[in-house]
Amino acid sequence: xxxxxxxxxxxxxxxxxxxxxxxxxxxxxxxxxxxxxxxxxxxxxxxxxxxxxxxxxxxxxxxxxxxxxxxxxxxxxxxxxxxxxxxxxxxxxxxxxxxxxxxxxxxxxxxxxxxxxxxxxxxxxxxxxxxxxxxxxxxxxxxxxxxxxxxxxxxxxxxxxxxxxxxxxxxxxxxxxxxxxxxxxxxxxxxxxxxxxxxxxxxxxxxxxxxxxxxxxxxxxxxxxxxxxxxxxxxxxxxxxxxxxxxxxxxxxxxxxxxxx
Numbered sequence: 171x172x173x174x175x176x177x178x179x180x181x182x183x184x185x186x187x188x189x190x191x192x193x194x195x196x197x198x199x200x201x202x203x204x205x206x207x208x209x210x211x212x213x214x215x216x217x218x219x220x221x222x223x224x225x226x227x228x229x230x231x232x233x234x235x236x237x238x239x240x241x242x243x244x245x246x247x248x249x250x251x252x253x254x255x256x257x258x259x260x261x262x263x264x265x266x267x268x269x270x271x272x273x274x275x276x277x278x279x280x281x282x283x284x285x286x287x288x289x290x291x292x293x294x295x296x297x298x299x300x301x302x303x304x305x306x307x308x309x310x311x312x313x314x315x316x317x318x319x320x321x322x323x324x325x326x327x328x329x330x331x332x333x334x335x336x337x338x339x340x341x342x343x344x345x346x347x348x349x350x351x352x353x354x355x356x357x358x359x360x361x362x363x364x365x366x367x368x369x370x371x372x373x374x375x376x377x378x379x380x381x382x383x384x385x386x387x388x389x390x391x392x393x394x395x396x397x398x399x400x401x402x403x404x405x406x407x408x409x410x411x412x413x414x415x416x417x418x419x420x421x422x423x424x425x426x427x428x429x430x431x
Contacts, residue, residue, distance in 0.1 A: 199223065203235040204271040206310040215311075218318050226325035228283050229257050229264030232314055237272035243428035246270075247277035251424075257281060267301070267317055269431070276305070279426035285417045287328035288321075289335040293427060296320050305431040335415040 199219030202212050215232070222230050238246045247268040251257070257264045263282030269275070278297060280288045288296070300320050304313035324334045332338050419425045 199231050200314065201231075201233045201235075203233075204269065205236075206234060206271070206308075207314075211311045215314050215318065218315075222318060222322045222325065223258060226287075226322070226329055227258050227263065228287060228325055229262075229266075230318065230321050230325075231256060231264065232267045232269075232317065234269045234271070234310075236270070238268070238270040238275065241273075241275075243268065243270065243275040243277035244279065244426060247279045247426065247428070248422060248424050251279060251281065259283075265321055269305070274431050275428065276302075276431050277426060277428035279424050280417070281424055283328070285419055285423075285425045287325050287333055288425075289333055289415055289417045290425070291336050291339065291415055292324050292334040293425075295334070295339065296324070297427070302431050337415060 198212075199216045200207070200212055207215070219230050219232070222228075233247075233250050240246050247266055250268060251264065251266050256262070256266060259282070261282035263284050265280045265284045265288055266278070268277045268279075276297075278293055280293070296317070300316040301313050304310075304316060327334050327338065417425045
């Protein structure tokens with residue numbers, strides 16, 4: 171009986187040991203080491219992150235520290251991802267936003283399917299348009315809500331087979347279309363208008379005549395000779411830029427960027 175009890179204890183201990191990595195990876199989805207959130211805000215954001223993670227099978231997290239103790243935020247973010255065993259599924263798919271309050275450093279990294287869902291263009295848009303403007307105003311809760319909201323949108327697009335990128339960004343496409351219209355239509359019209367105004371200003375001294383004789387020089391018009399001379403030709407070339415996109419992945423399988431907020 172005693173032997174059976176000891177075997178049972180050993181089996182329980184073995185199961186707990188094997189489950190430890192899974193527990194570490196499924197802990198708080200929002201780690202607020204810098205205390206920028208209230209307890210309620212932290213719980214709400216963690217619940218939202220867990221919902222997104224399970225729905226799209228891609229681990230989406232935020233990790234805030236007071237001081238990361240290094241100048242390389244990108245390397246620090248990768249270390250946090252590995253040591254905490256973040257990631258979903260066999261390929262450890264995920265997206266992680268790391269903030270250091272001491273020097274206002276940030277890093278955004280992706281791994282596994284996260285590299286597919288969050289392209290270089292997508293990560294830039296996520297940061298520059300939605301997250302960083304709010305972080306610069308110290309609106310952390312609002313910035314984190316925007317982060318999870320756009321992450322969910324990008325993951326939905328990726329799971330549907332059309333990741334958010336240069337060619338699927340409606341905003342970028344509209345901007346490019348507007349620039350093309352301005353270059354091909356508006357700018358030439360403005361230039362032509364300026365030329366016409368210049369010519370008009372030079373003709374202010376001209377006076378309307380009622381008789382054609384006023385335009386004929388004394389003695390009549392005499393043509394003594396004519397000659398056609400070819401001077402030069404002008405050729406204009408416009409470079410056509412090809413669309414680029416995708417994700418730049420480093421040797422460790424991560425993609426991302428870092429900077430200041």
